[in-house]
Amino acid sequence: MSVLSWPDGVVLYDARTATTRLLAPRAGAIVARLKDGPADASVLATLQPADDDVALPELLDALARYGIVRAAD
Amino acid sequence: MSQRPHLSTLTPSELRQRLHSPDGLRLQLGRFVAGIRSNFDSVADGLQALYADYPVATADDFCDYPVELRSSGLRRYVRPQAIFRFEGMQPFKPLPGDQAVAMLEWGLNWVFTNHAQHYLIIHAAVLERDGLGLIMAAPPGSGKSTLCAALALRGWRLLSDELAMIGLDDGLLMPLPRPVSLKNQSIDIVRQLPGQPVIGPIARDTAKGTVAHMRAPRASVEAALTPVQPRWILFPQFGAGHALDIEAHGKAHTFMQLVSNSFNYPRLGVTGFEAMGRLVDGCDGYTARYGSLDQIVPALESICTRSA
Numbered sequence: 417m418s419v420l421s422w423p424d425g426v427v428l429y430d431a432r433t434a435t436t437r438l439l440a441p442r443a444g445a446i447v448a449r450l451k452d453g454p455a456d457a458s459v460l461a462t463l464q465p466a467d468d469d470v471a472l473p474e475l476l477d478a479l480a481r482y483g484i485v486r487a488a489d
Numbered sequence: 490m491s492q493r494p495h496l497s498t499l500t501p502s503e504l505r506q507r508l509h510s511p512d513g514l515r516l517q518l519g520r521f522v523a524g525i526r527s528n529f530d531s532v533a534d535g536l537q538a539l540y541a542d543y544p545v546a547t548a549d550d551f552c553d554y555p556v557e558l559r560s561s562g563l564r565r566y567v568r569p570q571a572i573f574r575f576e577g578m579q580p581f582k583p584l585p586g587d588q589a590v591a592m593l594e595w596g597l598n599w600v601f602t603n604h605a606q607h608y609l610i611i612h613a614a615v616l617e618r619d620g621l622g623l624i625m626a627a628p629p630g631s632g633k634s635t636l637c638a639a640l641a642l643r644g645w646r647l648l649s650d651e652l653a654m655i656g657l658d659d660g661l662l663m664p665l666p667r668p669v670s671l672k673n674q675s676i677d678i679v680r681q682l683p684g685q686p687v688i689g690p691i692a693r694d695t696a697k698g699t700v701a702h703m704r705a706p707r708a709s710v711e712a713a714l715t716p717v718q719p720r721w722i723l724f725p726q727f728g729a730g731h732a733l734d735i736e737a738h739g740k741a742h743t744f745m746q747l748v749s750n751s752f753n754y755p756r757l758g759v760t761g762f763e764a765m766g767r768l769v770d771g772c773d774g775y776t777a778r779y780g781s782l783d784q785i786v787p788a789l790e791s792i793c794t795r796s797a
Contacts, residue, residue, distance in 0.1 A: 418759055420766045424739025429762040434755060436762065438745045 417484075419448050428484065437482070443475060447484055454488050493517065493544035496536060505533050507545075513555060515546035519665040519713045521605075523597065524552035527589070528559045529571065531690065535590030538689040539668045542707040554600045558593050560586055575600050584695070591692040591700045594670060598651055601665065602752040608654040608663060609764040610752045615648035615662055616640050618793050621720035622662045624653045624772070626750040629697075632727025632779075635675040638703050639782045640789070642684030647709040648717060652752075657760055660767050661716035666709040668702035676701045678782075721793055722747070722774045731780035735788055743774035 418429040426444020428437045439447065445463045449455055461472055479485040496516065499507070507514040513526035514536070527533070546552075555576065560569040569586030572579060573596040580599055584592050602610055613626035614637035623645075627633040634650050641647040648662055650669040655662060668689060671679055676699065679686055687704035722743055738746075744765055748754050754761045775792065779785040 418762055420741075420744070420762075420769075422740040422744075422769075425741030427741050427744045427762075427766070429759060431759050434758060436745070436748055436754075438741055 417447075417451060419444070419451060421445075421448060430484070433483070437484070442470075443479060446475065447479065450485055493546060495541065496543050496545055497541035499545065501533065501537070504537065505530070508533055508536075512548045512552070513557070515548065515550055515552055516540060517544040517546050517713075518597075518667060519663065521553040521601075521665075522546045522550050523600075524555040525593070526555070526557040526559070527593070529569075529586065529589040531587065531589050532558055532593060535593070535690050538687065539590075539702055539704050541704070542710045554597075554604065556593070556596055556600060558589055558596065588692040588695050588700075590690050590702070591695055594668060594702060597667070601652055601654075605654065606753060606756065607657055609657060609754065609757060609761055609768070611653040611655070611747055611754075612651065612750045612752060613653040614650050615653045615664075615717075617646040617648060617662075617717045618790075620717070621793070622648065622717040623721045623723060623789070623793055624662070624719055625723045625725050626653070626747055627725050628750070631725055632675075633725055634670050634672070635678060635727070636725055636782065636785060638669045638671065638675075638679045638686065639682055639786055641669065641703075641706055641709065642679075642682050642686055643786065643790075646712055646717075647705050653719075655719070655764060655768055656716065657757070657764050659716070660719070660764065660771070662719050663716050664709070664713045666705040666713050668704055671701050671703060673698045679703055682782075719768055719772050722769070722772045723789070724774075724776045725785070726776070726778045727780070728778060729780060731778045733780070733784040733788060734778045735792070736776050738774035738776050740769045740774060743772075744769045 420427045421444055425441055426439045446460050508527045513524035516523050557574040558571055570583035571586050571589040571592050572583045573581050573592050611626055613624045614633050616623050625633050637650050647666045648664040652665055680688055689702045691701045693699050724746055
């Protein structure tokens, strides 16, 4: 997984599926953090702006549905 | 390259002779040599009109892309059809013979986009000003070629009307100056611009409507081996009656929009992703809606001076 981050969003390239995706800055920040290694919800929550109206579990579910992240066993 | 004779030095009969020969007319197009074979007189006339300033390579030069455009059998005489071939492949259905020159241009575009895989190739017009490159990426019908022609006629160096070719190693724009493709109303619009445009033969009733090509400025052809550092990316959208509206475009969105305009990004895999990332990182991106050349040309000249 390759990641490029800019203020207006994060572009993600998944070599397994040859897919390029544009993520919102916050989703991108979470993916970039998880790329460095597993993290629990409390750590990921610190990447969430206070005024964000999408709950973290909802966001992680959406990323998991696209195969971008997965829950730890 | 400058030591080679230009196509304009060939007599009409010499040109036809080369087009009929097994090696074809070897024409230097940027860093590439195309070997063109054809039995259409209209192709010879079109090449003389549109490629007069291009160097002619010799039969000893390596031919990168041998292409053939010919009619065959009885169809040579009765409602002739043009058939485009490249290395035994026939990528398009035959077209009416009076569209042969346009078909040669479309065929060459197909050859470059499908076979020059050491470049990231984006469907875009590319020009240079003061040593830096402007990439104008847009789908057909957005006014890209008309704007490209207008800028080229004002002294911007034309790198390409159709293909932004970004070196995978150095990130530089490789020039491939060829005639500018014009459609329908844009033919007369460009014909009336200052700068003495040379317009080649007109093909009517093509799949794209009426089509003609504007000859690339001689200075652009002469500088065809000098690559350019990309600096600006523009997504132009012409609309009759539009007020001028230019906005900065975020890099992530610029990246995705370039991907959707790229010919070979998926094929290049992670190499393409990295090359696109470097390109976007080094450029300012803009979207532009405009209703006339009088609006957009001065605005671009301001942007491409101010932020250089």
